[in-house]
Amino acid sequence: MTDFLLELRSEEIPARMQAGARENLAKLFTAELAKAGLSAGEIVTYAGPRRLALIARGLPAATEAxxxxxxxxxxxxxxxxxxxxxxxxxxxxxxxxxxxxxxxxxxxxPGRATAQVLAEAIPAIVRAFPWPKSMRWGTESASTESMRWVRPLHAIVA
Incomplete structure (x- = not known):
């Protein structure tokens, strides 16, 4: 059993959106793990003005065959x-x-390593995040396929 930290660093997240963002992060993370047949023992989320974080405790090392x-x-x-x-x-x-x-x-x-499952799940979580109001930024923003986030996303720590 291992622990996993996911931290999404961005510009200022409006205070009214932080509580909902914590709940949505936990829901999306749990759903992505469930697709792969994994579950965490405990999921704790945190939100601040410039970051959104999740700690998943008790993850198995791999999925079952x-x-x-x-x-x-x-x-x-x-x-x-x-x-x-x-x-x-x-x-x-x-x-x-x-x-x-x-x-x-x-x-x-066959079973898959949890790290491999998480590597596929994190981009899916970020792209599917349901902000009430979001924006595009950077040179890729000209395309409608570019990523959307509440404010420009600067870093992802996993």
Missing amino acids: VSEEVKGPRASAPPQALEGFLRKTGLTREQLTERDGVLFAITEK
């Missing part, structure tokens, strides 16, 4: 149904398992 089972067509189904199921799963007929006349696709997903 997962076995996923998808029910397919009956073994006696028309070839088109089987071909569609094979396209969907990306497997071959030999890789399917048959039980009680029904085909199943069983895939094994």
Whole structure:
């Protein structure tokens, strides 16, 4: 079990937005971890005029390996149904398992390091942050795809 610190440093965050920002940071962080099958023992958030911080305690070192089972067509189904199921799963007929006349696709997903999960989650959290009012800045601000934040974001400490 490990601890993780995320600190987002920006220009002045309006006082009326700080409490909501703390709640949103915790919600987004928890949701991103849940997508990967992780959960923290405790999440504590802090907000100040120039920073928004989160401490996650009790994170596991890696996600668990997962076995996923998808029910397919009956073994006696028309070839088109089987071909569609094979396209969907990306497997071959030999890789399917048959039980009680029904085909199943069983895939094994190995565990991932928590650091790798967090490296993907942090940009997603920053981009999805729901500020009541946000702005773009810098040379990239000409594009509508540029990042938006309440005030210019200067640093991310993780």
